[in-house]
Amino acid sequence: MPDRKKKERLPVNLSVNLGGIALNNPVTVASGTFGYGHEYEEFVDLDRLGAVIVKGTTLEPRCGNPPPRIVETPGGMLNAIGLENPGVEVFINEHLPYLQQKGATIIVNIAGNTVEDYAALAGILDGEEGIAGLEVNISCPNVEKGGLQFGTDPEMVKEVVAGIKESTKLPVIVKLSPNVTDIVSIAKAAVTAGADALSLINTVLGMAIDVEGRRPVLANIFGGLSGPAIKPIAVRMVYQVAREVDVPILGMGGIMSHLDALEFILAGATAISIGTGNFVKPDIAQQVIRDLENYLEEHGIMNINELIGAAIQ
């Protein structure tokens, strides 16, 4: 806590509990936008963040999609990285120690192509020290079901989540895809299967066309839209889900300021993630924490938990 000489201020309480994960404050950094933390060394004190959610991790290394992988769009960007990552073993040996040493609250984002992949990953990470919880990316194709995304079908969601819960004692946050017709039914399926928390939203499926070249800009053709452009969709989904389920929500999508963060919290999110914002302002997460603190002080709100879901009608 910084010492405050001039103005006597009462300490505000920013700490929240995300399905069994105690966070110092509700501000986390989103998977795939913060690498393994060391990339932001000069800009952010990792132990100040609510949590660091690391890049999507798979059982085996993945080399990702061919370039071009990103394209800027109005108020946002499309990405088709293709889950490039060195695999869970390299993560544990080369990246986890750094995060532990920095005192970060570590949440590992996992991804797979079969129910067994997810369960195996959860089992491997269960034994590792310093991991606070798992975030499960279910926006992945299920190779056993012809590539249909896990996250689009309530039955597949249940199967994946149940498999993970059996393999780990760690809190499990299920990350929902917005690319579904009924997000509430997917959310309920995840909770029924034992999800301790939900996180939403992942990127919105989109595409851009190179008019001169008369072809898609991204080599992968489609990509995931992120950034301020998706914020209203994300806030709406958090609100819809918060009304219907009892587990805490980690809200994200286009957060660029403490006011954006507050929108999510008022819509029902217990904590938030900053994703694309890190690319624009590498120190944004820490700034949002400071601004949230000031906001609460100025508004005489002693505990941020008072605001969670306060806008739900």
Added chain:
Amino acid sequence: MRKVEQALIIRHREIVPRYFELEFIAPDIARDALPGQFVHIRVTKSLDPLLRRPFGIYNVEKKIGSVTVFYKVVGRGTKILSDFHTAETLDVLGPLGRPFSIPPNLRRAVLVGGGVGIAPLVYLARVLCERKVEVMVLLGGSTSGFLVGRDILKRMGIDHMVSTDDGSEGLRGRVTELLEKIIDRKRFDYIYSCGPEPMMARVTEIAQEYGIDGELSLEEHMACGIGACLGCAKEVVRDGRRSFAKVCTDGPVFKIGEVVFRA
């Protein structure tokens, strides 16, 4: 160390239509900047356009803590940038990326640049000269007025030769033809290059033919610029194996032969 600085613009000039020289005060970046590195600039305080724009470092004046970039207006972001005035501030992140390396016993280097790709070679040329390396810069441009960096090279007394597409100055043709013309006589021991990919692909062929090592500086669309998003992947060959490298942190400078050019 990488920093975000609110940089005061001290000079911003349109040299020839659509080509701008922009100098700003960013003492921390200036102190650490090495040739080949780049800065990542926010062109607006609003959220659209959202992402930063990367530009190679064209010159550094350590005494006053200034950094200069040289850019061409090609789209919305660079157009907005070109409307900034002296005494305004810019949000600049840098210095970023792997710089050019300078082999310890380097004696004679040739720098081959095309178009606005010449920008990072100008700062390199200056640093090489300060280290007493014999430098020859080959500049390629569309026409006589559009030879990026020629004036500053003249001022610094750095040897250079030019080629233009229309023959209005120097050799008529490609800068790689210029390289082929002189490479036999000059006995260069290292090649540095930055410019359009077909040019660098040809430089690679020539370097390999003559058995000369060197480095290339690449471009790729970027989001973070600091190695976190994996958006700037380029295919490279290392130890005989193909893989994706990050242009922002593994590059933008790569060894000649590492980069896979697509026809």
